[in-house]
C-alpha cells in the first residue's frame with residue numbers, strides 16, 4: 299500500500315512537470331521581455347546614461363528571449379481559456395502570429411549585429427523593436443480592462 303501511494307505521487311509529479319502550464323510559461327517570457335525593454339527605454343528617455351556595453355547586454359538578452367518564443371508550444375490549441383490576455387485571433391491566424399514573432403526576432407538580431415554606438419542609434423532601433431511589441435499586442439492580445 300505504501301509503495302503504491304509513493305508510486306502514484308511520483309506519477310503525479312512527473313505528470314505536472316511534463317505538462318507545464320503554457321500560459322504561465324509564455325507570460326513569464328513576456329515579463330522578462332518587458333523588463334529588458336524597460337531597461338532600454340530608460341536609456342532612450344535619458345533617464346539612464348547610455349552605456350554601450352550595458353545596452354548590448356540587454357539587446358543580447360532580448361535576442362535570447364525572442365529565440366525562446368515557440369508559438370506552437372507556448373500557444374497550443376485550447377490555451378485560449380484561462381488567465382490569459384491572448385486574443386482568439388492567434389488561433390485564427392497562427393501564421394500571421396508566427397510572422398509577427400519572426401519579425402520581432404529579426405529586428406532584435408539586427409540590433410545585436412550592429413550594436414548602437416550612441417543614444418540616437420539606440421533610439422532608432424528601439425522604435426522598430428518597440429513597434430513590433432505594439433503591433434503584435436494590437437492584433438493578438440486583448441486589452442486588460
Ligand code: HEC
Nearest residue numbers: 325328331332335382383384398399402430431434438439
Ligand atoms: C508575436 C507577438 C508578440 C510580440 C512580438 C510581443 N508580445 Fe508581448 N504578448 C503577446 C501575447 C499574445 C501576450 C498575452 C499572453 C497571455 O496572456 O497569455 C503578451 C503579453 C505581454 C505582457 C504581459 C505578460 C503577463 O504577465 O501577462 C508583457 C509585459 C509583454 N507582452 C511585453 C512585451 C514586450 C515589451 C514586447 C517587445 C519587446 C513584446 N511583448 C512583444 C504577444 C507578443
